Amino acid sequence: MGTRHDILEKADHKTGYTVPEGYFDSVRSKIMQNLPEYQEAKPEKLSMWKRVQPYVYMAAMFAGIWCMMKMFHMMTTTDLSLDNPPESVALAMADPDHNAYWISETDNSEVFELEDELCDSYDSFDDFKKDFDNTL
Numbered sequence: 730m731g732t733r734h735d736i737l738e739k740a741d742h743k744t745g746y747t748v749p750e751g752y753f754d755s756v757r758s759k760i761m762q763n764l765p766e767y768q769e770a771k772p773e774k775l776s777m778w779k780r781v782q783p784y785v786y787m788a789a790m791f792a793g794i795w796c797m798m799k800m801f802h803m804m805t806t807t808d809l810s811l812d813n814p815p816e817s818v819a820l821a822m823a824d825p826d827h828n829a830y831w832i833s834e835t836d837n838s839e840v841f842e843l844e845d846e847l848c849d850s851y852d853s854f855d856d857f858k859k860d861f862d863n864t865l
Contacts, residue, residue, distance in 0.1 A: 815861040823854075 851857040 819858060819861045823858075 851860075
């Protein structure tokens with residue numbers, strides 16, 4: 730660090746760059762004299778297409794997004810439908826004779842598995858109703 734101060738002292742704290750006296754007083758007027766004459770641009774009359782073009786492009790964009798979403802919806806599988814939506818299950822279990830809903834003529838073990846899972850996951854009907862009743 731000592732060498733830096735020595736160099737500045739040797740250079741007498743000057744950078745070596747100087748500007749002629751009065752340079753900045755006259756530089757602006759010289760530049761303005763050398764510029765070409767400014768020509769004002771005339772306002773251009775827009776055609777009907779130029780006025781409507783942004784709205785047409787925006788409508789095309791939304792139509793493309795709608796088509797893309799429609800294609801995504803068509804590609805999804807419909808295997809995820811529930812035979813017994815939660816609202817129907819809640820209403821059936823609220824009925825005092827709810828066992829009549831579960832008894833079917835064919836021995837369908839999947840229905841009993843669903844009932845067993847529901848019974849195991851909820852301690853009381855009130856807990857089940859809190860999860861699936863939208864009127865609370």
